[in-house]
Amino acid sequence: MIKLSRGGRERSAAVLAGISLALAPAALPVVMPTLQPLPAAQAQQNSKPVLRISAIPDQKPEKLNRLYGLVANELSKQLGVRVQYVPVTNYAAAVSAFRTGNIDLVWFGGLTGVQARLQKPGSKVIAQRDIDASFHTIFIANTSSGLKPVSSLQGLSQLKGKRFTFGSESSTSGRLMPQYFLGQAGVKPNQFAGGAPGFSGSHDATIALVQSGAYQAGAVNEQVWRSNLSEGKANPAKVMAIWKTPGYPDYHWIAQPDLDQRFGKGFTTRIQKAILSWRSSNPEQKQILSLFGAQKFIAANASEYSRIEQVGRQIGKIR
Template structure:
């Protein structure tokens, strides 16, 4: 009986060791679901293949249901690397701040140093934000930096309280959904990040003769690639080096950069997102 118990225990130990070894050999990557799941996967595939080559390890994309799930996953070490918006980075950083290894931002696109949001409308009578007074308006996700937090922050700075200024507020959940709502007349106006707006117009998914930009926010820091604080520093440094090595002069690299809407990647640091944290505090979104 004892031999049998020891044999079972040994088998469990070996299985656990194998599982841990397999996990250590796989980089688990996720992203905030700010676009349709199929689009997120399309954007990630060539980047994932590039990272596998550069890191010499398997790279797995782990989709999540909402913004909060990404924050929880990186705080619980269930994912290793995540594409976060400025606000979700602040949330992840604060959630891990009391630990020995807080989440670490590695790189951002050069464009993320001065990111903006576009306020749009398909109503012919609307030519400015003030023209949307008393009309319906769509934000993206409540946790979106460019689709909710920063546009709201700038509106409040201009004396516009969205809850009283608009007749009704809705949250589409994603930038492309916001644009689709406005184009279909489900909302008189809406806000989405400038990068997704440009992509939708270029792809012909939005009729720019019908839907127009009526305002652009001031610039702010936004997206970055963040790793869990407990990730092996050697792997962490290799990931950062891989992003920084992406060269727009290389056609294969340019294809990856184009899908990421990036001219290039540059190093970033937590201090860059202090403005986002202050805006979130002012909006009462940090508990």
């Protein structure tokens, strides 16, 4: 066996290393993947306009998300277009987003609907629920408040000096019409405890606040009141109805004036026909109607809301 000196061993290692490098495969160049164009059908779909729907936030967000998610799916299926639900933070935001064209089809209350149409000439009233032609507000009271159910408008005078809350400041059933009827009964806003009423922000919140005793009384929309009772959220031992108003027109769908130009001739009419066609015999549509608290939708027109506009001007919500 031949022994190599230290220097020889180092030279041999260097030679072997050189051979290894020579035999190693050459480094391959990095090849960036080529982006493939979208399939024609997908690209075409993405280029189509999206129908953006929204609604005034009159109830808890989780219920609204569920309801209008179902509405978006149903309209998309019936109309053959992409439909997206766009939630808004408050009533005024819904009116503002409609004015700027950021939402296309909106479920407004009576007052916000009038405000939106006045700010966006040419917008169209599409439909209302069967219960909206003659809607009602329920005045409620905490059972420990000393307030009693009344049979006439003048009985609302017992609310003077009480802690009272409306819903949203722009709610038809939670502020506009109850303030109108209170005025008819001789009760002014500055005659409540503290010199002013509260504003809870939504019907659900009004019920919860009156039930807790934070307020002695309040005004809520009849449909939400009945829903809270049936679901056990309103406890009759703690909160009760004391008076129901006469009927007035309320909620309705309103569409932007340019939908036919964006989606094709007759599109606004197609939306109306789709909504009016919803029936409880269809499982998906039954869910929608149930969450709306209605049996069906019916045709509506702007002239039906002239009284709402008149009252809105009287209390300074429309100028």
